[in-house]
Amino acid sequence: MRITTPGQARANYYDRNPTPVRQGYSVIVGPAGTTQRLAYTVPANRKAWVNHLHHRFHRITVAAPVGQTQLDVTDETSTVPMAQLFRVTNVIGDTDQVDLAPNTILLATQGIQMRSTSTDTGGTADYTGGWSITEYDA
Amino acid sequence: MAKSILVRVKLLGSGTGGDAYRVNLPTYAHIHGDVTDGYAIVSIPLDILGLSDDDLKGETPHQTTEGPLYMILSDDNLKKAQDHLDSAYPDKGHALELVSG
Numbered sequence: 001m002r003i004t005t006p007g008q009a010r011a012n013y014y015d016r017n018p019t020p021v022r023q024g025y026s027v028i029v030g031p032a033g034t035t036q037r038l039a040y041t042v043p044a045n046r047k048a049w050v051n052h053l054h055h056r057f058h059r060i061t062v063a064a065p066v067g068q069t070q071l072d073v074t075d076e077t078s079t080v081p082m083a084q085l086f087r088v089t090n091v092i093g094d095t096d097q098v099d100l101a102p103n104t105i106l107l108a109t110q111g112i113q114m115r116s117t118s119t120d121t122g123g124t125a126d127y128t129g130g131w132s133i134t135e136y137d138a
Numbered sequence: 139m140a141k142s143i144l145v146r147v148k149l150l151g152s153g154t155g156g157d158a159y160r161v162n163l164p165t166y167a168h169i170h171g172d173v174t175d176g177y178a179i180v181s182i183p184l185d186i187l188g189l190s191d192d193d194l195k196g197e198t199p200h201q202t203t204e205g206p207l208y209m210i211l212s213d214d215n216l217k218k219a220q221d222h223l224d225s226a227y228p229d230k231g232h233a234l235e236l237v238s239g
Contacts, residue, residue: 021139025167033153035171041164043226109227115158 013049016137021048024130028060031067031120038129041111047138048106050075053131055114056097057087063123066090071127075104075112082112090123108138140185143194144169144207148235149178162235164227169204177237179207187234188222189215209238 025037042048055071066088073083083098106112114129149171151159159171159178166180181204184190193215199206211219216234223232 019139023139023165023167032159033173034151034155034158035153035168036151036158036160037168039160039164039166041227041230043164044228109230111164113158113160117155 013047013136014134019135021133021135022130023133024128025114026126026128028124028126029116029118030122030124031063031118032116034115034117036113036115037127038114038131039111040113040131040133042106042108042135044108045138046108046135048133048135050102050104050106050112051132051134052099052101053083053114053129054097054099055083055085055129056127057085057095058126058128059089059092059094060124060126061122062090062092063120065121066123067119067121068117069120069125070115070117071098071129072115073098073100073112073129073131074115075106076110077104077106106133139183141191142167142181142183142205143199144179144181144202144205145234146177146179146207146209146237148237149173149176162231162233164223164230164232175237179204181205186226187219188226189219193218209236211236 069087071085072081074081083100085098087096147161151157153159165186166182169179171178199208219234
C-alpha cells in the first residue's frame with residue numbers, strides 16, 4: 001500500500017507578496033561613452049518577472065559628423081543583450097524604438113540594465129527607456 | 139516601490155562597452171554623471187536602501203529641480219543603508235559611496 005501526502009497548494013506568483021516595479025529614465029544628451037541609465041536588481045528571497053520594456057532614440061540636433069548610437073538592455077541570464085537598437089542617423093526628429101514583452105524571470109540578486117552609447121561628434125539626442133516588472137516572493 | 143531620493147555617489151567605469159559608467163547600487167536611475175570629478179547623481183527608491191521618511195527627518199537635502207538631493211547622510215543612516223544592502227543583495231558588494239563635493 002502506498003501512502004502519499006499531497007503537497008500543499010502554493011499561491012500563484014502574483015499572490016506571493018507582489019510588488020510592481022515601474023522605473024524609467026529620459027535624458028537629452030550629447031555624445032557620451034557607454035552609460036548605465038537604469039538598473040534593477042532582485043533582492044534576496046525574491047524573484048521578478050519582466051513584463052514589458054521599451055528603449056527609444058530621438059534625434060534633437062544634428063551631429064557633425066554623425067556616429068553610431070546604441071541603446072541596449074542586458075540581463076544576467078544571458079551573455080546576449082535582451083534588446084539592442086543601433087542607429088546611424090542625422091535627421092532631426094528621426095526616432096527609433098524597441099518595445100518588448102520579454103516575459104523573463106529574474107532570480108534573486110540577478111539584475112537588468114539599460115545602457116546607451118554614442119560615437120557622434122556633437123549633436124544631441126533624446127533617450128527614453130523604462131520597464132514594468134513584478135517582484136514576488138521566491 | 140517607495141518614493142525615490144537623489145544621492146550623489148561615486149561614478150565607476152570608463153565608458154566602454156565592457157566597463158560602462160555606472161554606480162555601485164543595485165537599483166537606480168542615472169540622472170547626471172560627472173566624469174571629470176568622478177561622481178554621479180542617481181535616483182534611488184528609499185526601500186532599496188532600507189531607509190524610511192522618518193530616517194531622513196534629521197537630514198538636510200539640497201533642493202533641486204529633480205527633487206531632494208542627499209550629498210551627506212548621518213553615520214547611523216549610512217550604516218543602516220549598508221546593512222540593508224548587505225542583507226538584501228548578499229555577495230554583490232554594493233555600497234552607498236556618497237561624494238559630498
